Every structure is written in structure tokens, then in C-alpha cells.
Amino acid sequence: MELLMSIIVPITMISPIFVVYVVLYNALRRSQTKVAEAWSGVEVQLKRRHDLIPNLLSSVKAAMGHEEAIFTQLTKARKTAHDALTSHDPQLIETAEANLSAKLSGLRVQIEDNPEITATGNVETFQKQLEEAEDQIAASRRLYNGNVQKLNAAVATFPGNLVAARHKIGPAQPFALEPLEYDAALMPPQLNFN
Template identity: 35%
Template sequence: MGLGIGELAIGAAIVVVAIAAIYFIAIYNNLVRQRNEARNAWAQIDVQLRRRHDLIPNLVESVKGYATHEKSTLDAVVQARNAALSAKGPAASGEAEGLLGAALGKLFALAEAYPDLKANQNFLALQEELASTENKIGFARQYYNDAATRYNNAREVFPANLIAGSFEPAELFEITVAAQREAPQVKLS
């Protein structure tokens, strides 16, 4: 006995649908994997940013005792830190962290004028920790941006873009250097 045309067609249709389903599952799972990788990478940045934020109150405390006349600089650091703490998402965080970096830069520049502060062990240790954290933020950002770009590419190429509707694109994390845009402060005395 042989198979009729109709049976063959049904068989072929089943095979095609099965292949399409497997393909769809593979694409979907790949998107999930890439998205999770980007999320994990973001978590890595978050750990380093939190470390930076945690170090700042101690730094401000140790500077306060020596540089009593620099309240405005210290306040600026505290404010920038609080703004960075409440910033959500890569874009907002990037800007807030840029401002915080600029404020910290000013604080360290100011410390140069206080020899006692510069010799303080606690201050030195904090400065070192902050520098090392800065480095780590840089590498975490590098890894996150790579993972986010890979994920964004994966969800934009055909045919993944047909089913990527529920997958939000990942924002890249760039720390904007706000210090360059600010007008230089001129003190007339």
C-alpha cells in the first residue's frame, strides 16, 4: 500500500511546523540567555557603584575634621552621592556618577592644600579604595556594554526581531564627564 498525496502533505506540514517550533524555541531561549547575561553584568556594575557610595560618608567624615572651611565642596559631594543613589537605570546612573566623579575630583584637589589631611592614614586608605573601585567600575562598564550590545544585536537581527517584542532593549552605560562642560570657577578675592 502507498501513501496518498494528502497524507504526504499532512506529514510534510507536521515536519515543517515542528522545525519552526524548535527554531522559535531556540531563538527565544537565546534571547533570554543574552538578556540575563546583560542583567548580570549590570548587577556587577551595581555592586561597584554601591561600594563607591558606601565609601563616601567615611571620606567626608575624615575630611571634615581637617578642612573646616570647605563646607560647600563637601556638601556638593554629599549631594552628588545622594543623587547617584536615587538614580535608576544605566542612562540616569551614568550622568549622576559623572557628577559624583567630578565632585570627588574637586575634593581630592582641595586635599592637596591640607598637609595634615594628606598624611592621614584613614584618608589615604579611603583614597586608595576609591581609586581601585573606580578602576573596577571601568571594567564592569566595559563588560556590561559588551553584553548589552550583544543582546541588542541578537534581538534586532532577523528572524529574532519578529518575536523580540517582549524583550526590552538594553541601555548602554556611559559615565558622562560633566566636569568638562562646567564653566571654570573663578575666585576673586
């Protein structure tokens, strides 16, 4: 009987710790999986935007032949962003996509300055598609960043930090790409009270 008690007592003391450990480990792995799935969604939406740009450029190019520098810069920015996407590095992608967004914004200004281009149905269609792509990128980015926040909180707090350190589960990087602004009227006004 004494031998049986010497076995049962340690098992009943250790088993809850083991159960908590397994539950935490599984929760961390699920969080990692959700982050990876959400990142995949971001990449898909960024690729979709990259695929729309050549169509927009071809629609605008004929009417804006004198603005060849804009097309060259935008094409280079698109290639850089596409190449960065294959790296799967959020910081590299963020930088390349911010540059691409800036170039697209410059093209948007040029299109708005040329009413004959704006009147073209194809350009308007591609602009709407690009705007939809930006909305999808923003939605995917919000989902990804939400999952990153949950993972990072679990990795940073006790007792999850112990399990995470043991299995080399680290925090993930958020993706802070700002959506491309399409309408100056949607921008908040700049107030100066001086």
C-alpha cells in the same frame, strides 16, 4: 498512506522553523538575563563607592573645615546618586554618577593641595579604596556594556528581530559612566599644533 503523507510533509517543513524560533527565543532571554545580572553588578559597585564616601569625608573634614561647601556638594551628589540607583534607570544613574564623580574629583584636588591631609594615613587608605571601587565600577560597566551589545545585536538582526518583536524584547541602554581620574599623569597629554 496518502493521509499519512499529508500529515508528515507539513510537520517536517514546519518543525525546523519551530526549532529555530525556540532557539532564538531562548538565546534572547539568556541575553536579557545576562544584561540584568551585569547591571546588578554595576549597581553593587556603585553602592560600594557610595558607602566609601562618608568615611573619606570624615577623614578629611577635620583638616579641611574651611571647605564646608565641598562637603555639602559632595554629600548632596552622593544622596542624588544613591536615590538614582534605586530607580534602576541607567540614564538617570549615569547623570547622577557623573555629577558625583565630578565632585569627588574636586575633593581630590583639594586634598592634593593640602599636604597635611595627604599625609594622613586614613585619607590615603580611603583614597585607595575609592580608586579600587572605581576600577570595579569600570570592570562591571565593561561587562554590562558587552552584554548589552550582544543583546542589541541579536534584537537588531534577522531573524532575531522577528522573535524579539513578537515577544516585545527591545534593546538595552549602555552605561557610559567614565571612571574617575586619580592621577593627572595618567591623563593623555593635550597636544596643540597650531
